[in-house]
Amino acid sequence: MTDPAPEPLLRTEKLSRHFKIGGALSRRTLHAVDDATLAIRPREIVALAGESGSGKSTMARLLAKIYKPTSGEIYFGERPLSSIRSRKDLLRYRGEVPMVFQDPFASINPVFRASHGILRALTLHRPELSRAERHAEALRALSAVGLSPAADIMQRYPHELSGGQRQRIGFAQALSLRPKLILADEPVSMLDVSIRIGLLNLMANLRDQQGVSVLYITHDIASARYVADRLIVMYAGHIVETGPVEDVLASPRHPYTQLLISAVPDPRVELNISAETDKGEPPRVIDPTPGCRFRWRCPLAIDECEQVTPELRQLLPGHQAACHVAVASEPIRAFG
Amino acid sequence: MSSVRADADSHPAGSATTVGPMLTVNDLSVAYEMDRGAVAAVDRVSFELYPGEFLGIVGESGCGKSTLLFAIAQLLNPPAVVTGGNVVFKGVNMVGLTDKQLMAVRWRDLSVVMQSAMNALNPVKSIGAQLKDAMRAHGVTSADEIAKRSAEVLRMVSIDPVHLKSYPHQLSGGMRQRSMIAMALLFTPDLVIMDEPTSALDVVAQRSLMVQIKKLQAELGFAIIFVTHDMSLVSHFSERLMVMYAGQVAEWGATRQVFDNPRHPYSAGLLEAFPSIRGKRVPLTGIPGSPPDLSQPQQGCWFAPRCPKVMPVCTEVNPDLYSVQDVQVRCLLYGGPAGGTAPADAAAPAEEMSTGD
Numbered sequence: 001m002t003d004p005a006p007e008p009l010l011r012t013e014k015l016s017r018h019f020k021i022g023g024a025l026s027r028r029t030l031h032a033v034d035d036a037t038l039a040i041r042p043r044e045i046v047a048l049a050g051e052s053g054s055g056k057s058t059m060a061r062l063l064a065k066i067y068k069p070t071s072g073e074i075y076f077g078e079r080p081l082s083s084i085r086s087r088k089d090l091l092r093y094r095g096e097v098p099m100v101f102q103d104p105f106a107s108i109n110p111v112f113r114a115s116h117g118i119l120r121a122l123t124l125h126r127p128e129l130s131r132a133e134r135h136a137e138a139l140r141a142l143s144a145v146g147l148s149p150a151a152d153i154m155q156r157y158p159h160e161l162s163g164g165q166r167q168r169i170g171f172a173q174a175l176s177l178r179p180k181l182i183l184a185d186e187p188v189s190m191l192d193v194s195i196r197i198g199l200l201n202l203m204a205n206l207r208d209q210q211g212v213s214v215l216y217i218t219h220d221i222a223s224a225r226y227v228a229d230r231l232i233v234m235y236a237g238h239i240v241e242t243g244p245v246e247d248v249l250a251s252p253r254h255p256y257t258q259l260l261i262s263a264v265p266d267p268r269v270e271l272n273i274s275a276e277t278d279k280g281e282p283p284r285v286i287d288p289t290p291g292c293r294f295r296w297r298c299p300l301a302i303d304e305c306e307q308v309t310p311e312l313r314q315l316l317p318g319h320q321a322a323c324h325v326a327v328a329s330e331p332i333r334a335f336g
Numbered sequence: 337m338s339s340v341r342a343d344a345d346s347h348p349a350g351s352a353t354t355v356g357p358m359l360t361v362n363d364l365s366v367a368y369e370m371d372r373g374a375v376a377a378v379d380r381v382s383f384e385l386y387p388g389e390f391l392g393i394v395g396e397s398g399c400g401k402s403t404l405l406f407a408i409a410q411l412l413n414p415p416a417v418v419t420g421g422n423v424v425f426k427g428v429n430m431v432g433l434t435d436k437q438l439m440a441v442r443w444r445d446l447s448v449v450m451q452s453a454m455n456a457l458n459p460v461k462s463i464g465a466q467l468k469d470a471m472r473a474h475g476v477t478s479a480d481e482i483a484k485r486s487a488e489v490l491r492m493v494s495i496d497p498v499h500l501k502s503y504p505h506q507l508s509g510g511m512r513q514r515s516m517i518a519m520a521l522l523f524t525p526d527l528v529i530m531d532e533p534t535s536a537l538d539v540v541a542q543r544s545l546m547v548q549i550k551k552l553q554a555e556l557g558f559a560i561i562f563v564t565h566d567m568s569l570v571s572h573f574s575e576r577l578m579v580m581y582a583g584q585v586a587e588w589g590a591t592r593q594v595f596d597n598p599r600h601p602y603s604a605g606l607l608e609a610f611p612s613i614r615g616k617r618v619p620l621t622g623i624p625g626s627p628p629d630l631s632q633p634q635q636g637c638w639f640a641p642r643c644p645k646v647m648p649v650c651t652e653v654n655p656d657l658y659s660v661q662d663v664q665v666r667c668l669l670y671g672g673p674a675g676g677t678a679p680a681d682a683a684a685p686a687e688e689m690s691t692g693d
Contacts, residue, residue, distance in 0.1 A: 051538035052509060162626035163397075192396040193565055194609050197622030219538045226611035226620070249613065263543040264613045267571035267595045 007077075008039035009181055009213055010063065010097070015072035017058050021286065031285045032058040034237040035072070037312070040181060045207055045214045047224030047245065049260065050234035053283065056217045059234070060185045063215065064099045065090065095125030098174040102186040104166035108158045115154035118142075118173045125177050141176035142169075144210065145202055164195035171202060181213040182206070188223065200227045222264050225249055230318075233257050236283030236293035239312060243319030253321035255298045255334035262335055292324065300325050300334045357384035358526060358559060359408070363421035366400070366407045370415060375631045377403040379583040380421065385559055387526065390550075392574030392591060393563045394606070396627050400583035401563045402451075405529050408561070409448050410438055426526070443474055447520035449513075449530040456516060457504040463490070463515050464500030470522055489518040492552060510541035517549065527559045534569065546573055567606050571595055579603045582628050582638035589663030599665040601643045637668065645669060 017033045020026065033055040040046050050056045061067045063074060065081055074081040076093065084090055098121075101107040108117060118138040122129055129137065142150035145168040158166060167187060174182045184203065188196040204227050206212045218224055224231055224245060231245040233254065241254040252258045283293050290309050295301040304324045312320040315328040326332055366378040378400045385391055395401045406412050408423050410430050423430040425446060430438070442448075450456035458466055467486040476482060487497035493514040504512055513533055520528050530549075534542040550573055553560060564570055570577065570591065577591040579600065587600040598604040605623040625642040628634070636651040637643070643650065650668055657664040658671030 051540055164626055192627065193567070193606060194396060194623035195626060197609050197611070197620045198624075200611075201619075201621075221539075222611045222613045225613060226617065246617075259540055261613060263539040265539075265543070265566070265568040265571060266613055267568045267607070267610075 006041050008075075009042050010074065010076050011037075011039035012063075012074045013037055013072055015059075015062060015074060016070045017055075017062055017067055018070045028286055031237045031288055033062065034288075036234075036237075036239050038232055038239060038242065040213050040215060042180070042213055043207055043211050044230065045203060045216055045228045046230045046232060047216045047218060047221070047228035048232045048234060049218055049221050049224050051219060051260075053236075053285070054234040055237040055285075056234050057185055058237075060099065060183050060215065060217055064097065064183055065093060091125050095121075095177040096179055097181045097183060098177050098179050099183040099185065100167075100170045100174050100187050103190050104163055104170055105158075105190070107170060108166055110158050112157075113154065114156050114158065114161065114169050117169070118154075118176050121173050122176055137176050138172070141172040144175055144206075145169075145172045146198075147172065162195075163191050164198060167191060167199055168202065171199075171206070175206065175210065175212070179212055181215065183215050183217075185217045186219070187216070189218070189220070196223065197226075203227050220264075221249065221260055222266075233260065236285050236288075238293060238309075238322060240294065240323070241319075241321045242312070243316070247316065247319050251331035253315050253319065253326040253332050254294075254323045255300055255332050256294050257321075258332055259297075259335050292322075298334060300332070355387055358387045358426060359385040360424040361408065361421070362424070364404070364407060364418065364423060365420040366403050366412065366416055367419045368415045369417060370631065372631065374419070376419075376633075377416065377583050377630065378407060381580075381583075381585055382421075383578065383585075383588065385527070385561065388553070388557045388559055389576065390553065390560045390562065390574045392570035392577045393561065393580060394565065394567045394570065394577065395580035395586075396565060398627050398630070399580045401580050402531055403583075404580070405448070405531050405561065405563055409442070409446060409529055411448070439474075443470060443520075443525065444523040445525050446527045446529065447523075447525045449516050449520045449528060449533045451532045452536055457512060459504050462501050462503055463507075467500070467519060467522065470519055474523065485522065489521050490515065492521060493518045493548060508541075509537050510545060513537060513545060514548070517545075517552075521552070521556070521558075524556055525558055527561070530560060530562045532564050533562075535564070535566070542569070549573075568610050579606070582630060584638065584666060585657060585664065586639070586667075587663060587665050588657070593661070593663050599660055599663060599670065600639075600667050601645045601669075602639050605642075605644070637666075639667075649673065 015033060015036045019030045019032055021030050022028050036059065048056045048059060058067065062069055076097065084093055115138055118141060119134050122134040122137055138154060139150045142153055147153045147165060147168050161169065188199045191199060200223055203214050203216065207214060216224065216228055228245045230243065231248045232239055233241040233256065235256045241248055241252065241257045248257060249261060252261060291307055292305040292310050295305040298305070302325060310322040310324050312322045314320050315326060323332065361381060361383050363380045363382050364378060365376060365380055367374040367376050381404060393401050393404065403416060407418055410433065412418065418431050425441065464486055467489070468482050471482050471485065486500055490497050490499060495511055495514055495518065499507065507515065516533065534545050537545060546569065562570060562574060574591045576589065577594045578585055579587040579594065579602065581602050587594055587598065587603045594603060595607065598607055608620060609622045611620060623642050628638050636653060637655050640646050640650040647668065649672065653668060653672055655666045655668045655672055657666050660670050
């Protein structure tokens with residue numbers, strides 16, 4: 001990172017994850033994440049946006065140490081994650097970097113009370129706590145996520161809670177571990193529109209009041225703009241653009257980011273038909289050849305895009321894009 | 337201030353008003369008969385739809401929007417039953433028709449695009465086989481004709497006919513959803529009912545599908561009832577908009593009017609719940625609380641517990657639909673025993689919308 005920012009909490013270096021697909025004899029490989037370098041600093045919400053299949057969930061699972069990287073490394077503070085071997089260390093890491101899942105109806109065990117998951121996570125990840133301390137910690141976490149009265153909520157079963165409340169339980173579970181970074185994979189996409197904002201506000205509160213960082217994975221860049229400090233845009237396994245969220249959205253430098261922004265339905269502004277010109281071809285991530293993976297959809301593609309994979313380039317302070325035609329002086333104009 | 341809008345109203349629906357409605361829903365009620373009593377999922381909904389019109393229905397989960405669709409297409413299964421009202425489609429009351437009689441109407445005159453293409457398509461049959469199934473079930477037996485029409489409908493939705501041989505898992509989410517639409521268009525129906533067809537897609541695929549649906553509608557002239565939880569999605573595409581809450585129509589009128597000047601506090605809240613991609617970043621609050629439990633009937637307005645403009649009368653009187661200019665609103669601010677405390681034209685246009693750009 002070139003800008004004078006605090007030391008990153010977590011960073012990745014040339015992180016890749018490939019999956020073998022097809023039968024045992026198949027040599028085809030799906031490149032879910034390729035050469036991704038990113039950093040998340042303390043007390044910041046970073047939004048990771050991209051379409052389905054762009055590799056954003058794979059990224060979350062790599063960071064949660066559910067998948068092993070094919071190549072590259074993740075550093076948590078100074079420590080490379082590949083050096084974590086013992087179960088104790090792994091539990092400790094997962095307590096510091098817990099995950100919140102997408103579907104609050106599937107991620108909470110329906111046969112136990114709401115307190116069960118929180119208390120169990122505490123037993124596993126913070127074994128030093130006594131029974132009474134665990135209980136106190138659960139109450140603290142539940143109040144911090146806006147569930148009150150906390151003692152009453154703890155006694156309820158998941159079916160007695162609404163979707164929004166369940167997702168708050170998910171956050172409480174993460175928060176009770178005193179995490180440094182919460183990996184939130186599409187935490188609001190299953191919730192009703194009217195209660196999403198509440199959860200987004202909760203993430204902002206956790207950052208402001210508890211000092212927690214959040215990696216907010218979403219395909220909804222309007223909500224990313226609402227809560228995030230920085231935005232990372234992924235396309236077909238590559239990070240294509242990253243920077244302060246307002247800068248990226250106000251003046252995108254990568255054609256895909258521009259396409260993504262133009263496709264957001266906004267009743268307050270005129271329909272921008274330019275998105276119609278998008279060929280909408282799904283990206284090719286199975287045994288990809290060198291070159292930009294967006295080139296088939298990109299109206300600005302030049303010869304170089306066919307041969308050379310563009311690297312992230314610093315175009316403006318803190319604002320990088322992986323595009324051969326992007327320039328620092330003006331936003332990209334690929335669509336419309 | 338209202339900003340400039342896309343020309344979503346250019347569709348022939350305006351002129352169609354002289355033709356008379358193609359679909360009339362009168363006081364339709366649907367209940368789920370449960371052990372602990374009936375739950376009214378759709379409560380006295382009435383509207384009419386004209387040929388070639390695009391009607392958007394929005395609401396949160398559990399507001400009855402999907403049940404309403406299923407009732408219109410007569411696809412309800414027990415424990416759901418129509419408890420009142422009727423659905424008149426092209427002069428025939430659909431409620432009470434036998435399966436055989438419905439068979440003649442379904443797919444030929446009225447087709448349904450289901451929410452999740454991944455679940456609605458048969459995973460072990462090719463797209464071509466599924467198109468063929470549908471055609472044979474509706475009396476088309478000539479192999480030539482089937483092949484020709486199958487290729488034709490796929491081309492209509494911009495899918496290469498080579499995919500007739502493809503299985504659903506070989507297609508992207510967008511293509512699956514497109515092939516569902518292709519299937520719905522096999523017999524060029526007069527009405528296509530769509531239940532959140534884009535909800536599994538990302539914004540770019542969603543936008544391109546919406547543009548495609550609108551284009552097909554302009555070419556073929558079918559009417560659309562489009563159900564979604566995403567109010568902003570239909571803003572540029574539907575001519576009229578119905579906002580549902582707790583099984584009832586909360587607000588109902590021309591899309592632009594509802595968007596520019598939402599009268600019902602719930603519609604206003606829904607619009608305020610979307611962060612904007614442009615303009616100033618403003619803190620939003622969403623709507624506090626959660627949608628009501630319809631199995632626990634309550635006195636007064638269903639929205640009262642969450643309503644920022646709640647009045648004492650709201651918990652006592654059940655609001656009717658009141659006309660405010662051309663919009664129907666179920667809110668006691670506009671009618672009822674108090675006669676409506678908000679003057680019709682200064683009608684509390686919710687919070688100022690921040691256009692900001």
